[in-house]
Amino acid sequence: MGNNYKLLTDNYFENILVVFKSLLIGLAAGGVVVLYRITLTYAEQFAFGMYGFLKENLEFIPLVLLLLCMAACFLGFLVSKDGMISGSGIPQLEGMLRGYFGKRKSWLHTLCSKFLGGTIAIGGGLSLGREGPSIQLGACVAEGLGKKIGKGRLEKKILMASGASAGLAAAFNAPMAGVIFALEEIFKYFSPVILLSMMSAAVAADFVSKQVFGLAPIFNFEITQGMPLNSYWILVILGILLGGMGAFYNYVLLKTKMLYGKMKSLNTTIKIMIPFVMAGILGIIFPVVLGGGHRIIEELTLENGIGFLVIVFIIxxxxxxxxxGSGAPGGIFFPLIILGAAIGAIFAKIAIEYLGFDQELFNNFIIFAMAGYFTAIVRAPITGIVLIMEMTGSFTHILPLTVVAVTAYIVADLLKSPPVYEALLADLICKENSEEKEESHKKIVVELIVRHGSEFENLQVKDINWPGKSLLVGVKQGDRVIIPKGDTEIKVGDYLTVLTDINSECRIKEILNEMNEPL
Structure with a gap:
């Protein structure tokens, strides 16, 4: 506990050391994720090559179906042995940082299984992305190194979040998006040491990635002009559409997960076999939808009709x-961005053909829709804006991107659509054993920053109803650290350090976060 407390106070040497450790984490995580990207590139090429051959040689259909079923069986075996590799990995990481999933396989087992499982899924043509697994792989690397170089649980968690930041940075050549996503979605708050640690890891990983893949952005959209200011009204309409479509995406995704969960008669292998068989069918009749979605980007042109684009989106x-929904290892991050791009292309076609907008704005609408759809689903607007700017290499659209993203966020929020990763994490937590655990002799600290309008604001310590099995041990106001007393008054922006036992960590965090919500 002492090491954790030092990290939150004035031990500047320790803070600087954490930043350098994060730099090392970034280099290691970047190397692993770069290898993962290369492997997935070959896996996707294999999938398209296999289905292209099959389309010309239909007599091999039984052989390919057998191959797909064998791949599904092996993937089902991996998932059944290590449930932490199922899905994207982002909810699992968030849960781990909050104190859940204490009983799990080692970081090395998860790393190897996720790497192999994600490769098999993409090799089969499943519609999954690399970003979630890349984030989890980065965190696994950080967890492994953290066991050797980390001091205390809090420092190890900072290193894991830094590894996650590095994973996204290396996956998309987007270092700032990696930092912001880790802060906005994973860690939820930041202090100078957390911010600098994540930035160091992300920049280091991005450096490794660019050494291999070059400086070019992920998407290469040709932008010849900006959105006229007198046309911003249509961005609000686009944002409203994306907010509604994003809420629908979350609803269908959670219902699909629920439907799979209700199939008690089907084991993990059979569930994973369903998308593999579907991939085999689509690989013959409509291969453009296979994989993460890079092939779809090539189809988003003015030459293709609205009907075709709608069919691409639906399938x-x-x-x-x-x-x-099957639980196969892979993310939703990239596929949902591609879906957003498809919505943007459809919207652009309508705006150009029926509302008289300039054809040169076609790609602009695609870029705006990517950010808006991501924001509506993940509910991380700053990440969405920065990510799309870095992925497209265009930094001239911050104002229209913000208009679309904020509008989409508000609409999705009004529709009471839960952020997708929060909802997926809640589902995972429900599956975990919820029985009350005995108090452990091992103690840890929980930190939070007092927010405006919370139950803590302007109250004395003695007047706050602290949860059981917890003790306030430190209050940091600016650069001043206070040992709390009964008459110590809590102010907005204070860093509170609460001591609890390791088995009560999850419950204490949930209660304190609820108390810290604006009234």
């Missing part, structure tokens, strides 16, 4: 739901 949407 990709359904295939993505079936793929992710």
């Amino acid at each position: 990709k949407f359904i295939f993505s739901m079936v793929s992710f």
Whole structure:
């Protein structure tokens, strides 16, 4: 506990040391994720090559179906042995940082199984992304190194979040998006040491990635002009559409997961076999929707009609739901961005053909829709804006991107659509053993920053109803650390350090976070 407390106070040497450790984490995580990207590239090429051959040689259909079923069986075996590799890995990481999933396989087992499982899924053509697994792989690397170089649980968690930041940075050549996503979605708050640690890891991983893949952005959209200011009204309409579509995406995804869960008669292998068989069918009749979605980007042109783009969106949407809902290792991050791009292309076609907008704005609408759809689903607007700017290499759209993202966020929130990763984490927690655990002799600290309008604001310590099995041991106001007394007054922006036992960590965090919500 002492090491954790030092990290939150004035031990500047320890803080600087954590930043350098994060730099090392970034280099290691970047190397692993770069290898994962290369492997997935070959896996996707294999999938398209296999289905291209099959389309010309239909007599091999039974052989390919047998191969797909064998791949599904092996993947089902991996998932049944290590449930932490199922899905994207982001909810699992968030849960681990909050104190859940204490009984799990080692970091090395998860890393190897996720790496292999994600490769098999993409090799089969499933509609899954690399970003979630890359984030989890980065965190696994950080967890492994953290056991050697980390001091205390809090420092190890910072290193894991830094590894996650590095994973996203290396996956998309997007270092700032990696930092912001880790802060906005995973860690939920930041202090200078957390911010600098994540930035160091992300920049180091991005450096490794660019050494291999070059400086070019992920997407290469040709932008010849910006959105006229007198046309911003249509961005609000686009944002409203994306907010509604994002809420629908979350609803269908959670219902699909629930439907798979109700199939008690089907084991993990059979469930994973469903998208593999579907991939085999689509590989013959409509291969453009296979994999993460890079091939779809090539089809988003003015030459293709609205009907074709709608069909692409619908089939990709359904295939993505079936793929992710099965529990196969792989993310939703990239596929949902591709779906957003498809919505943007459809919207652009309508705006150009029926509302008189300039054809040169076609790619602009695609970029705006990517950010808006991501924001509506994940509910991380800053990440969405920065990610799309880094992925497209265009930094001239911050104002229209913000208009679309904020509008989409508000609409999705009004529709009471839960952020997708929060909902998926809640589902995982429900599956975990919820029985009350005995108090452990091992103590840890929980930190939070007092927010405006919370139950803590302007109250004395003695007047706050602290949860059982917890003790306030430190209050940091600016650069000043206070040993709390009964008459110590809590202010907005204070860092509170609460002591609890390791088995009560999850419950204490939940209660304190509820108390810290604005009234």
